[in-house]
Amino acid sequence: MLLRAIPLFLIAGLLTAQVKPLEESGFNPIFDGTSLKGWDCDSAFWRVENGAITGETTKTHQPPQNIFCIWKGGSPGDFELKLQYRLTGANGNSGVQYRSVELPSVAKWVLKGYQADIDGQQNYTGQVYEERGRGFLALRGQISYIPSDGKGGSIGTLGQAAELKGIIKNNDWNDIDIIARGNTLIQLINGRVMSIVVDDDKTNRKMDGEIGLQLHKLDDGMKIEARNIRIKTF
Secondary structure, eight states: OGGGGSOHHHHHHHHHHHSOOOOOOSOEESOOSSOOTTEEOOTTTEEEETTEEEEEEBTTBOOSSOEEEEEOSOOOSSEEEEEEEEEESTTOEEEEEEEEEEOTTTOTTOEEEEEEEEETTSSSTTOEEEETTTEEEEOTTEEEEEOTTSOOEEEEESSOHHHHHTTSOTTSOEEEEEEEETTEEEEEETTEEEEEEEEOOTTTOOSSOEEEEEEOOOSSOEEEEEEEEEEEEO
């Protein structure tokens, strides 16, 4: 009865005040900021520069296919991964790979699995993509569900893709947060949820696997940088 006497806007304010921003805890760094210790990369394309893992191509220096700088410290299943990235190059294309498996039959440093997509035009940044697998699983702004028959689709929205695009910084540092818990994948950029996938396709999904940073084969040059990389497992 007491709540009826309190204006609704005050009730909303009280509820909001009770849920404070969560302080980060329990994360462990997986990049030391000075070397590629613990990572496996092609040194012709990857290096450490200014405290960041840096992958770079030019118009005349391209890998034979998409390659990855792969963290060799484990194959986490349920985890939260946080890092900062900066993509340079208008046509640049990259991503953060997770729950992935290497494909030595294709080539060294090739991964298959889930990817938090990143591109210079911001057409795909924020979506869940499966590299060398099922392709687009959830576009930016979508909540998607993939049933056991693999015929997935959108079941809800997180906002308009164009509005979420405005959250992403061009040629600047962005915070990316990937949460993988069971069959659910959540991807955030700069504090906004960009996409969610609930994956019940037991034939094709992967419940654990390696983490990597992508360097895409392109017609133009690009540079991807990643720093402050840390993980918390559950």
